[in-house]
Amino acid sequence: MKENNIEYILEDNSPSLDATYGNTEFSHDFRVKLRKQDFEKADALLLNIYTNQWQAVEEDYYLLDFTDEELLEIITKRDEWNQFDYLLAQKLLKERGKEINPEVVSLLRKQRIKALAKTEESQKALIYMGYYMGILGGFLGIFIGWHLLKHKKTLPNGDVVYAYSLTDRKHGNRMVIIGVIFLLFWCLIRILQVNLS
Numbered sequence: 001m002k003e004n005n006i007e008y009i010l011e012d013n014s015p016s017l018d019a020t021y022g023n024t025e026f027s028h029d030f031r032v033k034l035r036k037q038d039f040e041k042a043d044a045l046l047l048n049i050y051t052n053q054w055q056a057v058e059e060d061y062y063l064l065d066f067t068d069e070e071l072l073e074i075i076t077k078r079d080e081w082n083q084f085d086y087l088l089a090q091k092l093l094k095e096r097g098k099e100i101n102p103e104v105v106s107l108l109r110k111q112r113i114k115a116l117a118k119t120e121e122s123q124k125a126l127i128y129m130g131y132y133m134g135i136l137g138g139f140l141g142i143f144i145g146w147h148l149l150k151h152k153k154t155l156p157n158g159d160v161v162y163a164y165s166l167t168d169r170k171h172g173n174r175m176v177i178i179g180v181i182f183l184l185f186w187c188l189i190r191i192l193q194v195n196l197s
Contacts, residue, residue, distance in 0.1 A: 002049070006034065006038045006045070007034070008033060008042075008043055009033040010033075011030065011031040011033060012029070012030055034158070036158035036159070040155075041079035046127060047083055050084045061088075063089060066089070068098055071089040072089075072093070075090060075100060075108060076108050076112060077112060111148065116155050117161050119162065120165075121167060122167065126144060127175075129141075130148065130171070130172070130175040130179075131175060131178070135178065136182070137179070138183075139183070141178070142176055144162045145172040145174070145175025145176035145177075146176055148164050149172030150172075
């Protein structure tokens, strides 16, 4: 990526110790963080890298058994698949006489990003639990409120959007306020009880 002037940060999110203390080589988890303006450039670079690897496909590769609808889903939900599978799905559809032109692929990508940008459905149970825990003065109520208020998701194009609706975020803000007030209230009650004893 350095050769293509793409700035990145490589994070090692691997656990420090394997759960079974085996410390296997399979438990590595790396994340590459990019600037928003470099998402398209990095995407094009990955597509270019995988474009010429068709000969590496083995005869029993799992995508070869996919139906046309399943291959189309790979193209539609490109963010859930690796670049090689995405390109191979396009190639297989083309070989089957169902080629998808670049304009349609671009439209599918825009529709997918629009769908992913939608906020999650209202979390009624989480909201009720957050208020309840906040009134009890627990940190869980404050945490739930903070989560509803601040949680964001990064879209495949690099945009960052709130995960919850404005209404749910307002509930989250109220939960944080109520949780802090009641936490202080219960701490004060406890201090007074200790001092009066």
